[in-house]
Amino acid sequence: MKKTYKAGLIGKRLKNSYSKEIYTQMFDKIEYKNYVIKTQEELDGFFEKKDFDFVNITNPYKKTVIPYLDKISKIVKETGVCNLVIKRKGILSGYNTDCYGFKMLLKRHKISIENKNILILGNGATSESVLYVINKQNPKSVVVACRNPKNENQILFKNIDYTLPNIIINTTPVGNKKSDQPLINIKNFKNLETFIDVIYEPYRTPTMIDAKNEGKGTVGGLTMLIYQALLAHNFAKGSVHPLFFWEDLRLRMFLWHTNLVFIGMPTAGKTETCKKIKDITHKNHLDTDKTIETLYKAKIRTIIKKTSLENFRAIEVEMIKYIQDAEGLLISTGGGTVMNEENYRRLARKGYFIYLKKTNFDDFIDDKKRPLIKSKEDLKIMYKERNPIYEKVADLTVSCDLTPEEVFEEVTNAIVNS
Numbered sequence: 001m002k003k004t005y006k007a008g009l010i011g012k013r014l015k016n017s018y019s020k021e022i023y024t025q026m027f028d029k030i031e032y033k034n035y036v037i038k039t040q041e042e043l044d045g046f047f048e049k050k051d052f053d054f055v056n057i058t059n060p061y062k063k064t065v066i067p068y069l070d071k072i073s074k075i076v077k078e079t080g081v082c083n084l085v086i087k088r089k090g091i092l093s094g095y096n097t098d099c100y101g102f103k104m105l106l107k108r109h110k111i112s113i114e115n116k117n118i119l120i121l122g123n124g125a126t127s128e129s130v131l132y133v134i135n136k137q138n139p140k141s142v143v144v145a146c147r148n149p150k151n152e153n154q155i156l157f158k159n160i161d162y163t164l165p166n167i168i169i170n171t172t173p174v175g176n177k178k179s180d181q182p183l184i185n186i187k188n189f190k191n192l193e194t195f196i197d198v199i200y201e202p203y204r205t206p207t208m209i210d211a212k213n214e215g216k217g218t219v220g221g222l223t224m225l226i227y228q229a230l231l232a233h234n235f236a237k238g239s240v241h242p243l244f245f246w247e248d249l250r251l252r253m254f255l256w257h258t259n260l261v262f263i264g265m266p267t268a269g270k271t272e273t274c275k276k277i278k279d280i281t282h283k284n285h286l287d288t289d290k291t292i293e294t295l296y297k298a299k300i301r302t303i304i305k306k307t308s309l310e311n312f313r314a315i316e317v318e319m320i321k322y323i324q325d326a327e328g329l330l331i332s333t334g335g336g337t338v339m340n341e342e343n344y345r346r347l348a349r350k351g352y353f354i355y356l357k358k359t360n361f362d363d364f365i366d367d368k369k370r371p372l373i374k375s376k377e378d379l380k381i382m383y384k385e386r387n388p389i390y391e392k393v394a395d396l397t398v399s400c401d402l403t404p405e406e407v408f409e410e411v412t413n414a415i416v417n418s
Contacts, residue, residue, distance in 0.1 A: 004029040010057050023229065050087055055084075079099065086235055097235075119160065141164065163191060165192055175205025175207060186207060186214055223250065268357070274331075275404075276403075288337055338389065339389055
């Protein structure tokens with residue numbers, strides 16, 4: 001009979017955690033709980049009971065948990081950071097899996113640290129783990145910027161040398177909330193190549209969006225999260241999952257929590273492609289134009305004719321604002337939706353953009369349903385104006401000539417290999 005593992009996650013705020021979903025898929029039988037612990041007394045009581053097989057530790061307890069442990073790993077000793085506690089025969093052992101997770105993030109996304117100038121944002125426990133990994137990969141220089149420097153190797157944000165960093169790594173929670181303002185202005189960093197954010201929820205933080213807009217490489221924290229979870233599984237259970245399990249788990253977590261946002265020209269087939277993919281994935285489909293028509297009980301062409309194009313665009317902005325927190329959707333957008341920077345940024349938080357590209361408009365038929373298009377010449381002019389934005393926004397560009405099944409295969413391959 002297979003053992004039922006008793007496990008959980010300890011932290012002060014666990015609203016956005018994916019841990020329960022991940023570990024439920026990794027273990028055949030597990031009872032996984034989120035333990036919101038707000039005081040030292042609650043933490044004392046939890047470890048006094050030892051009522052678990054293993055627990056993951058998140059901020060602010062990655063350092064304060066160490067005194068409760070009977071044994072600690074070499075990496076915990078060297079970093080002073082523990083994010084996994086395992087109970088074996090009543091003995092509590094502490095491990096650091098964040099270091100492995102971040103190391104694998106760099107490897108998986110082909111990011112070289114050697115001879116690079118590195119800027120780390122934040123000096124908390126996660127920063128310590130990231131710094132540990134970075135210093136073992138021969139960087140040219142490493143600077144830690146923060147609000148409250150703890151030693152001579154840390155500086156205030158205002159003292160950052162903008163000409164130096166090639167790679168910036170955010171280890172703070174800033175960017176997790178919609179209201180968060182970026183700690184830095186990406187435009188100031190002229191030699192920046194890649195921005196890494198260890199945050200995994202949302203899919204893109206505001207600074208990641210800024211970096212993408214500037215043509216820089218961006219990587220979020222989902223890869224790190226899943227690799228550290230796999231190592232935690234190996235420590236707790238003593239068995240190793242094969243590589244395909246990692247790929248499958250990452251893809252599932254990605255599709256559950258990230259929207260696939262289809263962009264492109266009118267007549268490219270975004271809506272029909274989404275409908276077909278819905279049948280494959282059983283994900284919910286939202287068409288932005290159809291949603292507006294349903295809410296306003298009028299066709300788009302009627303709304304524009306009776307009011308104005310500007311009024312329709314304002315309605316579109318409000319609708320995008322309304323759905324910005326949704327996740328796991330297939331979203332087919334109107335041709336002009338992402339021309340608006342505000343719409344793009346709201347969709348980008350939890351959206352992966354697929355540009356369904358169409359360049360030949362000879363098949364255009366004027367069915368009077370498209371208020372902004374009267375001929376294929378209109379489409380050609382519109383394409384010339386919009387294509388640069390579509391190309392810039394897109395995470396993946398695919399031909400509209402592909403079947404929906406082929407499009408979805410391209411999407412999943414791109415996600416797995418990203």
